[in-house]
Amino acid sequence: MRKFKFDGKKYGYDLAMDLHPLDGRPADYFEHQLHTIDFFEIMFLKNSTGHININGFNAALKPFTILCSSPNQRKTNAILEVEGYHLVFKDDFFADFFLDKLFVYKLHFFYNAIHPQFFQIDQTEYNIIADSLELITKEIENFREDSRHIIRSLLYFVLTRLNRQYSDFYDIGLSTYTDSMVYSFKDLLEKNIRTLHLVNDYANLLNIERSTLNRLVKKQFGATTKEMIQHRLLIEIKNELVFTTKSVSEIANDLNFSEPNNLSRFFQRLSGISPLDYRSNSKMI
Known part of the structure; x- marks a missing residue:
């Protein structure tokens, strides 16, 4: 590439x-x-x-x-x-x-x-x-x-x-210059999404309470911290499915899922389609 x-x-x-x-x-x-x-x-x-x-x-x-x-x-x-x-x-x-x-x-x-x-x-x-x-x-x-x-x-x-x-x-909050903690969270999310998937992971990196991080992120972006993490992880999986030839098992290993079935269930729940069906449909576009 x-x-x-x-x-x-x-x-x-x-x-x-x-x-x-x-x-x-x-x-x-x-x-x-x-x-x-x-x-x-x-x-x-x-x-x-x-x-x-x-x-x-x-x-x-x-x-x-x-x-x-x-x-x-x-x-x-x-x-x-x-x-x-x-x-x-x-x-x-x-x-x-x-x-x-x-x-x-x-x-x-x-x-x-x-x-x-x-x-x-x-x-x-x-x-x-x-x-x-x-x-x-x-x-x-x-x-x-x-x-x-x-x-x-x-x-x-x-x-x-x-x-x-x-x-x-996109009808989202404009408040661009609020607490800098939420921007530090976005920075960490980009750098760690392939290995860290839990709210507590990012709260610990930021050295703040989980509830505090949730409140700040929700106020700034209109989504919960968990939703932000899950949507970003979903994008990462979609990119792997569309732009690589890796198997679901290989993708799961690279993105720190404990087993391939966990990745498949996560993907199905958020996208409404299985990983392999998504890959197949994307190739038809």
């Missing part, structure tokens, strides 16, 4: 991000086959058509669609009639640029185990965001001593605006 890596030497100065228009780029600019990336990515698609799959969620593209991908997530792009913008940045970009290592977890459209990482906005909102993106591209092209400050402020505006739109689109 191909993995795209961030090009940090493109401009000759260290910026850890890039933004450029997609207009006029051929369809084969996008990788149709299964692939991953080692950076964060947002595509602002104005009138593109086609289909995409990000982290197990499929969709046909509609006008004014925003696509968001996180490092190491499996995805495919079958995008036609490309028009819009392409934003990429490294995983440590927020920590260095915004001086906040948890900022990425405050954005609901990254590392979301319950909702897809794509959504639509209206034309007015798209134009507002596109104006800022155009200003950022001009700063990158004509980089000066104070360009970082301008890029930082514009990008902060764009990402915060997107977070509001995403929250409204």
Whole structure:
């Protein structure tokens, strides 16, 4: 499986991000086959058509669609009639640029185990965001001593605006800057989902009571800690079923299930279909 890596030497100065228009780029600019990336990515698609799959969620593209991908997530792009913008940045970009290592977890459209990482906005909102993106591209092209400050402020505006739109689109709580503990939980969830599946596991890592973690997570994400863990684990299993040839037994072993039957029961209960039927149906799409 191909993995795209961030090009940090493109401009000759260290910026850890890039933004450029997609207009006029051929369809084969996008990788149709299964692939991953080692950076964060947002595509602002104005009138593109086609289909995409990000982290197990499929969709046909509609006008004014925003696509968001996180490092190491499996995805495919079958995008036609490309028009819009392409934003990429490294995983440590927020920590260095915004001086906040948890900022990425405050954005609901990254590392979301319950909702897809794509959504639509209206034309007015798209134009507002596109104006800022155009200003950022001009700063990158004509980089000066104070360009970082301008890029930082514009990008902060764009990402915060997107977070509001995403929250409204999926009707989830917007409260982005509450207790940082919930973002530490999301960080730990991404790093440990293949081995840790219990609420107590994460409460212990965070050194807080299980009830406290449940209260904070429910307030922030509208789901219980158990639901967050289970949905994220379900995505991991689906990716293994669709994008590998591993047996259910091998997947169960890799994801720390005590036996294959436990994985099968878990999968059936949450998805309403057996793992093998899901794999078979996915190959027919």
